[in-house]
Amino acid sequence: xxxxxxxxxxxxxxxxxxxxxxxxxxxxxxxxxxxxxxxxxxxxxxxxxxxxxxxxxxxxxxxxxxxxxxxxxxxxxxxxxxxxxxxxxxxxxxxxxxxxxxxxxxxxxxxxxxxxxxxxxxxxxxxxxxxxxxxxxxxxxxxxxxxxxxxxxxxxxxxxxxxxxxxxxxxxxxxxxxxxxxxxxxxxxxxxxxxxxxxxxxxxxxxxxxxxxxxxxxxxxxxxxxxxxxxxxxxxxxxxxxxxxxxxxxxxxxxxxxxxxxxxxxxxxxxxxxxxxxxxxxxxxxxxxxxxxxxxxxxxxxxxxxxxxxxxxxxxxxxxxxxxxxxxxxxxxxxxxxxxxxxxxxxxxxxxxxxxxxxxxxxxxxxxxxxxxxxxxxxxxxxxxxxxxxxxxxxxxxxxxxxxxxxxxxxxxxxxxxxxxxxxxxxxxxxxxxxxxxxxxxxxxxxxxxxxx
Numbered sequence: 459x460x461x462x463x464x465x466x467x468x469x470x471x472x473x474x475x476x477x478x479x480x481x482x483x484x485x486x487x488x489x490x491x492x493x494x495x496x497x498x499x500x501x502x503x504x505x506x507x508x509x510x511x512x513x514x515x516x517x518x519x520x521x522x523x524x525x526x527x528x529x530x531x532x533x534x535x536x537x538x539x540x541x542x543x544x545x546x547x548x549x550x551x552x553x554x555x556x557x558x559x560x561x562x563x564x565x566x567x568x569x570x571x572x573x574x575x576x577x578x579x580x581x582x583x584x585x586x587x588x589x590x591x592x593x594x595x596x597x598x599x600x601x602x603x604x605x606x607x608x609x610x611x612x613x614x615x616x617x618x619x620x621x622x623x624x625x626x627x628x629x630x631x632x633x634x635x636x637x638x639x640x641x642x643x644x645x646x647x648x649x650x651x652x653x654x655x656x657x658x659x660x661x662x663x664x665x666x667x668x669x670x671x672x673x674x675x676x677x678x679x680x681x682x683x684x685x686x687x688x689x690x691x692x693x694x695x696x697x698x699x700x701x702x703x704x705x706x707x708x709x710x711x712x713x714x715x716x717x718x719x720x721x722x723x724x725x726x727x728x729x730x731x732x733x734x735x736x737x738x739x740x741x742x743x744x745x746x747x748x749x750x751x752x753x754x755x756x757x758x759x760x761x762x763x764x765x766x767x768x769x770x771x772x773x774x775x776x777x778x779x780x781x782x783x784x785x786x787x788x789x790x791x792x793x794x795x796x797x798x799x800x801x802x803x804x805x806x807x808x809x810x811x812x813x814x815x816x817x818x819x820x821x822x823x824x825x826x827x828x829x830x831x832x833x834x835x836x837x838x839x840x841x842x843x844x845x846x847x848x849x850x851x852x853x854x855x856x857x858x859x860x861x862x863x864x865x866x867x868x869x870x871x872x873x874x875x876x877x878x879x880x881x882x883x884x885x886x887x888x889x890x891x892x893x894x895x896x897x898x899x900x901x902x903x904x905x906x907x908x909x910x911x
Contacts (some may be wrong), residue, residue: 499728502531506543506557508611509638510536513581513658514558514719517742524738528785530731534774537635540566540610547724555727556735560612561654561717562619562690564762568728573723574733574763576756576773578739580749582694582716584655585676586645587669591652593676597624605634605641605653613638616717617654620684638663646672656717659701659748663889668707677712684715690760691715694749716749718760729768733781736772824865825874828858832885853885 505521508514515536535554537543543557548569559574560581587593591602599621606621607613614635621627634641641755642663645653653673657664667673669790677696678684685691691866696712721739723732739756746752758765758773835851868874 499730503555504533506537542610556723559720559722573766574761575769577718577760580716582714587652602651603651608637611654730767
């Protein structure tokens with residue numbers, strides 16, 4: 459092997475011995491930090507909605523289309539409604555990740571494994587009855603046939619709550635539980651006297667009933683009193699003709715009460731999915747319309763469950779910076795890997811800054827440690843230098859030169875060797891000059907003594 463190659467291999471080993479521990483320590487830091495790195499968000503989620511004719515299903519489909527563009531497949535699951543959705547979220551054996559929940563139904567939850575992502579829109583309580591009935595208050599419904607919504611629906615929960623407040627129960631009134639569309643069909647067919655629906659005004663079922671001559675909308679008197687009793691209810695005004703100016707629907711002003719629809723999720727839902735779901739919610743609901751003002755929803759208010767920490771950050775600071783400008787999966791990857799910046803900042807950067815100077819100091823020390831011996835025999839520094847020791851000092855310089863010749867120095871620092879040798883040679887000349895001066899002085903003193911004799 460050529461000497462140059464041997465020299466290079468030796469320098470590489472020296473660098474590895476010096477920088478190796480720092481590199482290993484940094485790698486250990488990255489490994490430890492990696493343990494705290496969040497897993498990648500799943501590519502598929504399930505969202506529980508409601509009946510196919512309801513607003514929950516409509517908005518669930520809208521979310522699915524938006525998330526599909528981000529590479530996330532959303533399965534929109536038909537359910538009976540809010541009560542069933544809560545049970546699905548609580549049951550870890552089910553595969554539901556997110557669900558629409560009607561305000562006021564959170565009390566049905568039996569665990570603390572559900573968080574809210576925010577409220578989305580007002581969901582009015584619509585009460586329709588067959589024409590000809592004279593109804594002023596809910597208490598006037600005693601003894602009639604009332605459709606209160608399907609089992610597991612939020613409509614049924616709210617209807618029974620309000621009816622019970624007015625002294626109406628299953629003992630004195632016939633209450634029929636059926637899905638939304640079935641309840642609507644029974645009312646239009648005359649099999650029900652009254653039907654309760656909690657739904658957006660965009661619901662196809664509500665639109666059908668408003669346009670039908672076989673159903674009549676009932677306003678809610680004492681709406682403010684109901685809202686005072688149940689804080690999840692809001693009083694809404696439905697002006698004449700506001701839903702259809704040409705057909706003048708509704709034909710008069712109505713006062714309604716409404717909970718809000720919330721987006722709820724499991725507590726273990728990936729934070730990145732929460733962020734992208736809320737971005738979808740903004741696109742769908744931010745413009746408002748109907749009872750909602752522009753920018754009013756989604757909102758971190760009117761909630762039945764604790765607000766998710768990720769959702770709280772979203773409402774406070776807006777969408778994450780990376781997700782505003784990068785594809786979802788790239789933004790998620792970069793966001794998850796930010797924990798790896800910790801060992802980079804704490805270990806690697808200080809090593810990069812400190813280790814090279816220390817390495818240079820170690821290399822230079824191989825030479826600099828010999829300068830103390832040069833200084834000790836320098837006649838300019840040591841004025842009391844004994845002449846009789848000059849020969850031993852010259853021998854010391856020869857010895858130092860031999861030792862330095864065997865010191866290995868990286869090519870980048872070989873100038874130190876040549877400088878040291880120049881300094882040895884310079885000091886040798888100084889000592890020789892000093893010896894000659896001393897010899898001349900002694901010779902003059904000897905001549906002077908002989909002359910005196």
